[in-house]
Amino acid sequence: DILEGQRTDPRGVLEVIESPGSRLLVAERDGELIACCQLEHRDDAAYFGMFAVQPGAQGSGLGKQVLAAAERIAGETWDVREMHMTVITVREELIAWYERRGYRRTGKLHPFPYGDERFGIPQRADLEFELLIKPLG
Numbered sequence: 001d002i003l004e005g006q007r008t009d010p011r012g013v014l015e016v017i018e019s020p021g022s023r024l025l026v027a028e029r030d031g032e033l034i035a036c037c038q039l040e041h042r043d044d045a046a047y048f049g050m051f052a053v054q055p056g057a058q059g060s061g062l063g064k065q066v067l068a069a070a071e072r073i074a075g076e077t078w079d080v081r082e083m084h085m086t087v088i089t090v091r092e093e094l095i096a097w098y099e100r101r102g103y104r105r106t107g108k109l110h111p112f113p114y115g116d117e118r119f120g121i122p123q124r125a126d127l128e129f130e131l132l133i134k135p136l137g
Contacts, residue, residue, distance in 0.1 A: 002090060002127070003120030008050065012118065016040075016050070023073065024050070027066055029057070035066045039074050045082040045133075046074035067101060075136045083136055086110060086129035095132070103132040 016024045016038050027035040034057045038050035048070055053063045074080055085103070087095050095105065112127035113119050 002088060002123055004123060005117055005121035007120050008118065023077070025066065025070055025073065027062065035062055037066055037070050039070055039077075041074075041078045041080070042084065044080055045084045046070075046078060046080045046136075048074075048083050048085040051085075063097075064101065071134070071136055081136060083134045085132050087132055088112070089128050089130045090124070090126065095130070098132055098134075101134070103134045106131045106133055 013024065016022050019040070021041040023039040025037050025039065026033055033054075035053040036050065037048060037052075040047040040049070048067070051063075051066070053066070071083055074083060083103075085098070087098065089095075089109070099105070108131040110129040110131070112122060112129065114122060114127075
């Protein structure tokens with residue numbers, strides 16, 4: 001009810017895979033992709049994005065495991081002090097989920113890129129991103 005359309009494409013995923021400061025983490029079960037996320041090294045922080053868990057696997061604790069693995073890998077790989085992410089502000093339940101895992105809202109808002117279908121086709125006119133941060137280590 002917030003976004004429709006394609007959120008990424010094979011070219012965008014390939015750019016993540018080939019970028020030296022980026023990692024694409026995947027979780028598989030019985031040979032099937034069930035979750036993924038992107039990590040990007042940004043100075044003394046890592047950025048967490050492209051997070052998805054197959055709907056049938058949601059609520060199983062898999063998302064918590066992927067997030068924890070991403071935090072550990074970012075810390076070990078890049079010796080970063082913080083994990084950053086941006087979340088659409090109207091996703092209150094998702095933001096609360098991240099807050100329960102140690103992320104804090106910063107109040108730093110960024111406009112939603114209306115007209116750029118790489119981010120989906122918005123179904124509302126009030127979308128914006130907020131930066132969430134978690135100290136690592």
